[in-house]
Amino acid sequence: MNLLSRSSLKRLLAALLLAGVVTLMTGAPGGYGVPAYTGLHGSFLERVSYFGLFRTQRWFLFLTLGIIAWLVSTYYQRHSLTIRRRLEPVMAIPTQVMQRRTNRWVLIGLVVIVTIFIPKLVHQQFWMYLIVEQIGVWILLALGLNVVVGFAGLLDLGFAAFYAIGAYATAWFTGVLPTPAPFNHPIPTLWCIPIGVGLAMVFGIILGIPTLRLRGDYLAIVTLGFALIIDDFVGTQSGLTGGGEGSLTVPKFAVHVGPVHYTWGISPTPYYYLCFLFVVIFLIAFTALEYSRVGRAWVAIREDEVAAESIGINPLKYKVMAFAVGAASGGFGGVLTAGLIGNINPTLFQYQVSVNVLILVIFGGMGSIWGVAIGAIIVQFVTSYLDNYQPWGYQLNDLYMYIGALLIIMMIFRPAGILPSRRRQREIQSFEVDHEGHLDEVLTGDEP
Amino acid sequence: MSEDLLIDVQQVTLRFGGVVSLRDVSLAMRRGEILAVIGPNGAGKTSLFNSITGVYQPQEGSITFASSKAPPLSVIGKKTHRIAQAGVSRTFQASRLFSALTVFENVKIGAEDHRGIGVAGALVKGPRTRRGEHTSDKVAASMLRFVGLLDESNTVASQLSYGARRRLEIARALATDPEVILLDEPAAGTNPSEKLELTTLIRRVRDERDVSVLLIEHDMKLVMALAERIYVLNFGSMIAEGTPEEIRANPAVIDAYLGSSTEETSA
Numbered sequence: 023m024n025l026l027s028r029s030s031l032k033r034l035l036a037a038l039l040l041a042g043v044v045t046l047m048t049g050a051p052g053g054y055g056v057p058a059y060t061g062l063h064g065s066f067l068e069r070v071s072y073f074g075l076f077r078t079q080r081w082f083l084f085l086t087l088g089i090i091a092w093l094v095s096t097y098y099q100r101h102s103l104t105i106r107r108r109l110e111p112v113m114a115i116p117t118q119v120m121q122r123r124t125n126r127w128v129l130i131g132l133v134v135i136v137t138i139f140i141p142k143l144v145h146q147q148f149w150m151y152l153i154v155e156q157i158g159v160w161i162l163l164a165l166g167l168n169v170v171v172g173f174a175g176l177l178d179l180g181f182a183a184f185y186a187i188g189a190y191a192t193a194w195f196t197g198v199l200p201t202p203a204p205f206n207h208p209i210p211t212l213w214c215i216p217i218g219v220g221l222a223m224v225f226g227i228i229l230g231i232p233t234l235r236l237r238g239d240y241l242a243i244v245t246l247g248f249a250l251i252i253d254d255f256v257g258t259q260s261g262l263t264g265g266g267e268g269s270l271t272v273p274k275f276a277v278h279v280g281p282v283h284y285t286w287g288i289s290p291t292p293y294y295y296l297c298f299l300f301v302v303i304f305l306i307a308f309t310a311l312e313y314s315r316v317g318r319a320w321v322a323i324r325e326d327e328v329a330a331e332s333i334g335i336n337p338l339k340y341k342v343m344a345f346a347v348g349a350a351s352g353g354f355g356g357v358l359t360a361g362l363i364g365n366i367n368p369t370l371f372q373y374q375v376s377v378n379v380l381i382l383v384i385f386g387g388m389g390s391i392w393g394v395a396i397g398a399i400i401v402q403f404v405t406s407y408l409d410n411y412q413p414w415g416y417q418l419n420d421l422y423m424y425i426g427a428l429l430i431i432m433m434i435f436r437p438a439g440i441l442p443s444r445r446r447q448r449e450i451q452s453f454e455v456d457h458e459g460h461l462d463e464v465l466t467g468d469e470p
Numbered sequence: 471m472s473e474d475l476l477i478d479v480q481q482v483t484l485r486f487g488g489v490v491s492l493r494d495v496s497l498a499m500r501r502g503e504i505l506a507v508i509g510p511n512g513a514g515k516t517s518l519f520n521s522i523t524g525v526y527q528p529q530e531g532s533i534t535f536a537s538s539k540a541p542p543l544s545v546i547g548k549k550t551h552r553i554a555q556a557g558v559s560r561t562f563q564a565s566r567l568f569s570a571l572t573v574f575e576n577v578k579i580g581a582e583d584h585r586g587i588g589v590a591g592a593l594v595k596g597p598r599t600r601r602g603e604h605t606s607d608k609v610a611a612s613m614l615r616f617v618g619l620l621d622e623s624n625t626v627a628s629q630l631s632y633g634a635r636r637r638l639e640i641a642r643a644l645a646t647d648p649e650v651i652l653l654d655e656p657a658a659g660t661n662p663s664e665k666l667e668l669t670t671l672i673r674r675v676r677d678e679r680d681v682s683v684l685l686i687e688h689d690m691k692l693v694m695a696l697a698e699r700i701y702v703l704n705f706g707s708m709i710a711e712g713t714p715e716e717i718r719a720n721p722a723v724i725d726a727y728l729g730s731s732t733e734e735t736s737a
Contacts, residue, residue, distance in 0.1 A: 307593055314592030315582045315602070322568050322579050329566035331550035332523060332559070333580040333646050343589060448570040448626050 025096060033099075034092045041088030045081045047423055137298060141291040150290035152410075157402045158297030159359055164382040164398040165304045165391065166351020171380065172389030172443065173317060174344030175324030176234070177242040180249030181379050184349040186256055186371035187225055188218035188356020190263060193366055198269045201262050211273050211361040215354065222353025223346045230345040234338055241345075249376055257368035268367030275361045286361075293362055300358065301395070304351070308391050311347070320344055321445055381425060385432060387439020389446045396441055401425075475536055476501040476650055476682055477522065477558075482531030484514075484521055484706075491517040492528065493706045499650070501538075504676055504683040506697035508690075508717075510726060513703040515686045516563060519652050522684075523560050524550040537649055555585070559648035561639040563655050563686075569628035573619055573638055574610055576627050580645030581609035606645075613641040616679070617671060633664030637671060644675065650682040651675060657689045669695055694718070702726065 042062075049061025062081050098105060119125050144150055163185065170178045193199045195217055197208030233244045256263045275296065276285040286292045311317050319340045322330035327337050360366050386397020405425075408416050432439070438447045477499040484492040492514045499505050507515050520526040522533055524545060533545040535558055543556050554560075568576050583602060591599035614620040617637040622630065630638060636656050643651050656672065657665050669692055676683050687693045693700065693714070700717045702710040704726040710717060717723055 310595065311589065311592050314588065314599075315579075315584075315606070316588045316592050318571070318575060318579050318582070319584060319588075321571060325568045325570060326566045328525065328550075329562065329568070330579075331525075332554055332562075333584075333642060334551050334554040335579075335584045336549070336551045343587065347589065445570040448628065 025093075030092075030096050030099075033095055034089075037088040037092040037095075038085070040091075041081075041084040045084045047420075047427070048080055141294055147290060150294060152406050154290050154293045154297050155359075155362060156406045157399055158294065158301065159355055159362065160379070160382065160402050161301050161395050161398045162297075162304055162351060162358065163355045163379045164386065164394045165301075165308055166348050166355065167379050168383050168386075168389065168391065168394045169308060169311070169351070170344050170348035171383050172387075172394070172446070173312065173320040173324075174341055175320075176341060176345060177239055178245045178345070178348060178376075179242045179380070180245030180247070180252075180376055181348070181352050182371045182373065182375035183245070183249040183252040184222040184226060184352030185356045185359070185375060186252050186368075187222045188353030188358075189360040189366045189371070190256060190356070191218040191221045191353070192357045192360035193264075193269045193272050196273050198271045198273070199262065200260070200264055210278075211275050211357075212277060214361075215357050218353045218357035219350045220353075222356070223350040226346045226349025227342060229349075230342040231338075234341040234345065245376075246373075249373055253368060253372055256371065264367075266368060268365065270365040272360045272364050272366060274364065297358070297362075300354075305391060305395065312389075312391065316340070316343065325449065381429065384429065385439060387442045387446065390439060390441050390443035393439050393441030393443065397439065400440075474501045475499065475534075477684070478532075478534040478536070479518070479522070480532045480534075482518075482521060482528045482533060484517055484526055484528040490706055491526075492521065495531070495703070495706070495708050497701055497708070499682065499684055501536075501649075502676065502680070502682055503698050504672070504685065504696050506685045506687060506693045506700045507703060508687065508693055508700060509703035512705075514706040515703055516654060517706075518703065519560065519654055519684075519686065521546075522553075522652065523558060524548050524553045535650075551584070554646060554648075557647070557649035558652065559643040559646045559650070560652035561636070561643050561654055561656060563658065565635045565639050567627040567635060567638060567642070569626070571627060572623065573625050573627055573630065574614065574623040576638060577610040577613050577641050577645045578606050580642040581606035581613070581647075609645055609647075613645045616644070616674075617641040633660045633667065636660060636664075636668065640671065640675065644679060644681065648681055650684060652684045652686075654686050655688060656685070657687060657692050665689065665692060668692070672696055 046061040050064060064080060120129070140153070141150060144153065163181065167178060167181050170176050170181075190199070192211060192214040194201060195203055195209050195214050196211055197203035203209070229244065229248055230241075233241050256268070257266060259265065274286045277283070286296065319330070319335050322333075322335055323337045323340055331337060359370065363370075382398040382401055383394055385401055386395065387393030405421060407413075408421065409418065412418070436442070438450050475498055477497070479495060479497040482492055482495045483490065495514070495518060497505075497507070497518070507518060509515050517526060521528050522535075522545060528546055531546075535543045535545055535553070535556060537543060537557050540556065543553070545553055545558075568579065571579070583606075591602075611620065611623075614623060617640055619634060619638055619641065622634065627635070627638060640651070640653070640656070653672065657668050660668065672683055672685070673696060675681050683696075685693070685697065697714060700710075700712065700714055701708055702717060702720070702723050709722045709726060710720045712720065
C-alpha cells in the first residue's frame, strides 16, 4: 500500500484541513466576542436528519467524509489510467449523441417545450416572479457580459452601470422621475428599449475608446470606477433620480399596434413569455456573432493581440465593439427590469450586481453561450432558493462564502466552466501543454 | 536607386532608452525578390522587422512601402493593422497561431476583410456577408492546399507538428493577400526534412504567389539556397550587402560571425 507515501500523506493533510474549513463554514455565525472555533461545534438541524446522519456532530461528519475522500483519491491516483480508459467511452457518449444534428434539434425542442409549459407547472405566483426577475433577466445580463468577458477576453467589473443606465433611462423617458421626461412628453415603456439600449451603448463606446487603447487590465479598474460613480449618482441626486427611493411607478409594458392592444399586468406569466422571447433572441444573435468574422476576430485578439494585428485586425475597434455590445445588453436588461418590477431604486444596481453577473459567466463557462445560460439558471435558482427557504441552518450572510468556495473549486477542477466553450477549453489545454502540468496535479502531489 | 523598390528603409535608428537597437540602418528591397537579413543573435534583425510592421516606432529615418495598388505608404507612425492591410504580412520567430481555432479558421481569419463593423452583417447574414464568407472560405482552402495542410483543416492548431505550424503561419500570412511577406526565422526548431520542405515552399511563395519575401534566418544553408541578396546586421548596424557569394567572401561578415559563434558559418 502506498497510503503512507509522501504524496498520499500530503493529500490526507489537505483532506483534513478541508474538513475543518467546511465544518467552520457550515457552523454557527461568529460575532463580537464569539471565538472563531465556536463554529466547530454543533450538528445539523434534526428536521433534516436522515437516519440520524445529520444528528451527529458536524466535525465528525466532515472528518469521516474527508477520510473517505482521501481513500478514494488515493485509489484513483493508483488506478487513474485504468479508470480513465474505462470511463472514456462512457464520457464520450453525450458528445457523440450531440454531434448528430437531429439529436441536437430534438434536445432543443424538448427544452423549448418544457420552458413553454413552466407557467403551467409552477403554481406559486411567488416562484413565477422569481423565475422572471431572478432568472430570466439575469440570463440576459450574463449573456451580454459573456460577449465582453468570454468572447473578447476583457474584464468588465462595472456591468451594473449599464444596467442602471437602461433602467433609469426608462424611468426618465416614461416621465416617472422627479425630472420631467424629455420634451415633457412621456413615451410608452416598450419604446424605451431602443433608447435604453442606445444610451447604454453610447456610454460604453465613450468609456471604451480611451480605455481599451491601453493594454492590460485598465478596463477592469475604469469600469469599476464608472459603476461606483453611477451607483453614487443615482443614489444621491434626489432631484434628478429620486435618490434612495428611486421611482415606484414605471408603467408596465404595453403594445398598441393596429388592432393589437395588450398590456402586461400583475400576473407574472406574460412577463415570463416576454423574457423567454428575449432570451431566445439573445441566444440566436450571440451564436451568430460568435461564428461570424467578428467572433473570430475576437478570439484572435483574445489569444494573441500582436498576431491579430499582423493580419490586419484593429484590436481597438473590435474591443470597443465587444464592449458596446455588452453595454447595450446591460441597458436592455435595465429597461426590462424597470418595466417588469415597476419600481427601481439604487439598491438594484449596486457594485454587487456586477460581481454577481460575472460569477454567472465564470460558473457557466466564459465564451460558452449555452453554458452561461445554464449556469445563470443554476446559480440564480440555488441562491433564490437559499434566500427564501434557508435550509439546513443556512444564513443569509453566508451566501458569498459558499459562492467563493464554489469558484475556487471550479477554478481547480473545471476552469473553463460547467459547460465549457470548445474554443476556451482548447486555449486552456494548450496553455497547460506549454506550461506543463495542471493545478490539480500540483495540489494532489507529483505522482503520475 | 532607379529599380522597382518595394520596401525602402532609409537610415533608421531605433532606441529603447539608452540602448540603440538599430543604428542608421538602410535596406532596399526590390519587388519580386527573396531578400535575407542575417546576423548574430541580438544584431537587431527582429527589431528591423518590428519597425517595418509598425510594432516599434523608430526615432529617426524613414520606411516606405511602395504598394502596386496604392500610393506609397510611409510606415513609421502607422498602426500595425493598417500596414498589414496595405500588404505587408509577417510570421513570428516563435510561432503565434491562434491555438484554440482550427487550422482552417486560422487561415480564414487572415483572409477576412477586417474593415467595416460587421456586427449587423453577422446578425442579419445578408448577401454581402454570405459572399464575404464564401470568398474567405475559398481563399483559406486554396492557401491550405498551397502549403499542403488542406487535409488538416479541422485539426486544432495547437496539435500540429512544429514544421506544420510554421507552414500554417505562412498560409495565414499569405491569406491576407500581401505584396511582401516577412518571415522571422521560419526554419527555427524544424528538422532537416522539414527545412527542405520550407525552402521549397518559400521559393514557391515568390514564384507562384508572386509575393516578395524578406527573410530572417540563422540557418546558413537555407539562406544561401534561397536568398538572391543578403543584408548583414551586426550590433544594430548594417555591415554588408550583396549576393550570397559576395557575402560568403566578405571579411567583415566572417569577422562578425567568428566573433560571436563559429557554428553558424560552418554550413
